[in-house]
Amino acid sequence: MPNKMLIDATHPEETRVVVVRGNRVEEFDFESAQRKQLRGNIYLAKVTRVEPSLQAAFIEYGGNRHGFLAFSEIHPDYYQIPVADRQALIEADERAHREAEEESENRSSRRRSRHRSSRRRDRGERVQSEVIEGANPEAEAAQLTDAAQVGDHAPDYGHDDAHHDHDHPHDDAHHDEHDHQHGEAHDVAALPAGDDHHQEHHADDAAPVAASDEASAPVAVHDDHAHDDHSHDHGHDDHEHHDHQHESHAHDEAHEAPFVSHGDHQDENHADDADGDDDEDGEDAEEEVVESVGGDDVLEEVPERAFRPRRQYKIQEVIKRRQVMLVQVVKEERGNKGAALTTYLSLAGRYAVLMPNTARGGGISRKITSAQDRSRLKDVVQDLDVPEGMGIILRTAGASRTKPEIKRDFEYLIRMWETVRDTTLKSQAPTLVYEEGSLIKRSLRDLYNKEIDEVLVAGESGFNEARDFMKMLMPSNVRAVKQYRDGQPLFSRMGVESQLDAMFSPTVTLRSGGYIVINQTEALVSIDVNSGRSTREHHIEDTALKTNLEAAEEVARQLRLRDLAGLIVIDFIDMDEKRNN
Structure with missing residues (x-):
């Protein structure tokens, strides 16, 4: 599906802009004559x-x-x-x-080095897991018996990783x-x-x-x-x-x-x-x-x-x-x-x-x-x-x-x-x-990129402004700006109005059947993640992981659409395995 930027400038009292990827609204902004940015x-x-x-x-x-x-x-x-x-x-x-x-x-050098070692360690763990799964059960039993006999007399060189790891306190304040x-x-x-x-x-x-x-x-x-x-x-x-x-x-x-x-x-x-x-x-x-x-x-x-x-x-x-x-x-x-x-x-x-x-x-x-x-x-x-x-x-x-x-x-x-x-x-x-500039100019400057196939503008004055600004900013892409002339409103024709109306609901349904609940208060924005009817996976841990990953992506989208900022508290579904966290 093509990616489009839709600009509704039909009425001078209000201008609305959305970026649609496929049939999904990813960005939304508006500006009214009474309240400008x-x-x-x-x-x-x-x-x-x-x-x-x-x-x-x-x-x-x-x-x-x-x-x-x-x-x-x-x-x-x-x-x-x-x-x-x-x-x-x-x-x-x-x-x-x-x-x-x-x-x-x-810090950048240490971070890159740590990422490389992490990838190597992950590959080593996968190879070791495959070797263990393919081992002979009888040979393993014999090895365990021998190890048990020797283990009673062997010195303990074990290392308490859990306690050792806490010997290095964190101190971010100096950075x-x-x-x-x-x-x-x-x-x-x-x-x-x-x-x-x-x-x-x-x-x-x-x-x-x-x-x-x-x-x-x-x-x-x-x-x-x-x-x-x-x-x-x-x-x-x-x-x-x-x-x-x-x-x-x-x-x-x-x-x-x-x-x-x-x-x-x-x-x-x-x-x-x-x-x-x-x-x-x-x-x-x-x-x-x-x-x-x-x-x-x-x-x-x-x-x-x-x-x-x-x-x-x-x-x-x-x-x-x-x-x-x-x-x-x-x-x-x-x-x-x-x-x-x-x-x-x-x-x-x-x-x-x-x-x-x-x-x-x-x-x-x-x-x-x-x-x-x-x-x-x-x-x-x-x-x-x-x-x-x-x-x-x-x-x-x-x-x-x-x-x-x-x-x-x-x-x-x-x-x-x-x-x-x-x-x-x-x-x-x-x-x-x-x-700073009108909403149309800011949207073309900040939101438009090579992934957007066309810019549809409803309204004569809005189209002229968008075309002139694109000609000055990116002359090679001026042909992407097109005027929308259909009698049906632009946002209704593209199925955008229903998605914009859903922004006023605190509950957002996920594709997997789960849902998130967004509540805004004076001090913070709280978001609760629930699995709902999500039953695709065969294990509760997998269900929680998939739902959390999908919810994280949807939360980022909703924060952009609803223009929420400040203190954001997200309650994800509990997961038992540490690597999933």
Whole structure:
């Protein structure tokens, strides 16, 4: 069955996009005229309140509520500190990034070595099992008799693996990524694009790439309203009570993380006795690469910055009220919570992500696991003329692309950043200076790939927008964009509406007869896996394993379709055999 991207832009009030593989909906997104996406937008904003108890600031950027800006997400260029202190901070960050780079490379090497030894061990176990099954029963009985006679007098050289495995405690805390910060402080906000004296201090998770000597000049955003501070005090008081409504939820923004729980915990006190590499397993447990079956999220390509508190500074000492900053939305407004913001900017293209104020040189997305692709892409990045003080990350969509295609996308991002800088200099806070793009453009950029055979668009204006954007982004694939002209609605014709309606039900039936139950609460999302009428297998262990594997795939799909995130708790069916877990 062909894979298609369906875009329903018939009504200007709402646009819907789905990706269908065969007859199954794999991706879904929508955008209404009343509620457009804020994530990825860049705003020229103003600090309304600095909260020492949270070590965060509340920002007025133009949204429905004040945004939440954590101290760890504030670029050092905005710190109002002496030059000597700033240089010491930059040098400390540089050392931390080098250590994180070396440790990341070492962990990758150990992980590859462990995977190879695991494959060899599995092959050896299969061969040994075949030999044992084909052995002569009479000969085995004779051997057992001889062994019993000798065993009474033989010394015990046994080794308690279960106890030995626990001699190596896990310590993952020392292997977190360090936050990527550098810069020079200004009394007001700055758009750091490449000061020669402070923007060579960051490295990517992959090998660093030497940036070019050309520096893009920094842009200082002067606060033209410093003379009317008294008038702003009244506006601040009006918003004070609104900030307190979602202040109690502020800590949640930094602590949401996926979590998977098995119902069977009988093996949690036993280490993997096959390798004996407990300390390495602990280090790399979070580094295992999971194959992505859906569209890539742009901000997921950018490596996370682990929070490292700067002991010598507090937010109230370096950030002041009415200070102007350039911020980007990283998490949408939800309920009483305001949008989560960052000053570490990123501009996404089709094949690359440009980080204009993170001096990393260049690197490769961790989702690209092929050693050949990574080696080739590193050479491509080295040939790019990355301005000093900037960084670039190649996305998974660029893994199989040629050097001219990646270079063209990189030059497009540089021009986009220049436009953002020019717009910022002409604007007054709070205002929008860069919009991520419409749903149609984001879908073509992030979801479209070579596996999609055609893009069907319902609606004249939507078709023109999709065709023009595809012509600019991927001219060779513009013929894949086709207009849908049938009288029957597009989603009804393709059997999509019924699948979208099923998203509102908490119960999802699996093909094997089992089912999962999804319940969303304020604190977390709980998912229960049940075997139901699944009776294909002849053994209860096999039934549990097959149902869990099918449920894991369906859970990933449902999380994408329902746009669920945060703390995810999954209760799989109990399994007795450790290798199945």
